[in-house]
Amino acid sequence: MTTTTSMSEDKTPPMPGASGAFPRLTISAWREGTLTRAKELTSLCEWAVQNGALSGSDPLIKALGGHVDAAECAARERFRWMGNGATIQRAAGNLDAAEADLLNFAPESYVLDQMPNLLNHVQRHLAANDSRRVELERIAQAVGVKDSDHALTPGHSILDPFDNRNWSRSKEVIRRHRGRVVAAVRAASSEALRERLRVGSLRNAVMMASVVLTLLAVGVAVLGFFYPAVIPMCFEPVSNGSTVVVCPTSRTEVLDAQGLPVTGSPAPEQIDATIQKTAKPRDLFVIETIGFTAASVAAAAAIRNMRATSEPYGLPIALALLKMPTGCITAVLGLLLMRGGFVPGLSALDTPAQILAWAIVFGYAQQLFTRYVD
Secondary structure (H helix, E strand, O other), X not given: OOOOOOOOOOOOOOOOOOOOOOOOOOOOHHHHHXXXXXXXXXXXXXXXXXXXXXXXXXXXXXXXXXXXXXXXXXXXXXXXXXXXXXXXXXXXXXXXHHHHHHHHHOOHHHHHHHHHHHHHHHHHHOOOOOHXXXXXXXXHHHOOOOOOOOOOOOOOOOOOOOOHHHHHHHHHHHHHHHHHHHHHHHHHHHHHHHHHHHHHHHHHHHHHHHXXXXXXXXXXXXXXXXXXXXXXXXXXXXXXXXXXXXXXXXXXXXXXXXXXXXXXXXXXXXXXXXXXXHOOOOHHHHXXXXXXXXXXHHHHHHHOOOOOOOOOOOHXXXXXXXXXXXXXXXXXXXXXXXXXXXXOOOOOOOOHHXXXXXXXXXXXXXXXXXXXXX
């Protein structure tokens, strides 16, 4: 292996992944991306050593190999039931550190060729007034790299990168300011990783909310199964001069002590006794099933407005799953509000079909709450 004059063959750290063998296929896209990037950094490291790496770079080369090995180990680690947050952070963090090491010892020509990519990376993740971004933009302009959205820094002129007379000058700029370039890139990579972790944190919060709402919906259905009259989904409309009790799956007239239909306004105890007989254990389950179905339709409709993401956290799926138990709860709560007279003019539904129809409306209406999360 050919190296610079300061590094002999017996002192050069071994290149990671020197065998060139690719590992077998993994189960996640982010794992495949990590292994691919690790292999690329390994090849670039070997190329840099053979084409003029800076003298005294042995510690950096060794550190790059360690970071690449750590990222590969994280990518090959099996799924843990507590989640992959720490594994993803380890893989991404080590790849970022390996890239920074490469920029520290690679030839100036490599850093110069990468300057458009580095500038774009920094501008995407660092604020416009960040001193590290401002400094990198000045360096980029000094070597003939400038984006169309930012004005030329006072006192600088854009060099023609295709003019060979400017090539040496640009390499000298990189040699003098390499540390500032690496610092800006490293800061941008750290911010990008924090952005990904914030996405993961939001996904975990959404999933936890989905679990809590699911348990709550199951608890309400179980309560309704054993105690149907505790949370009755029943209404008391007047039909043909007599009062009837209408529940989601049954309908019964209010009767007096002689078993005759009550005309006029029945006593509260008569209504309560009729509800006890009419409410069925399956009522709340039916309402929640309809609310779940309506929320599923809303989730399917909302998918078209969701942005696809390359992040390894599955946030769109978590947002869709949140809607379904929420639809169960909103269907029950909406009918309770109607039963309590909260909605004027809609306090007495006449048939079970109307109750089920309003359950569809309230189940779909969960979109009013979950759209803020979307």
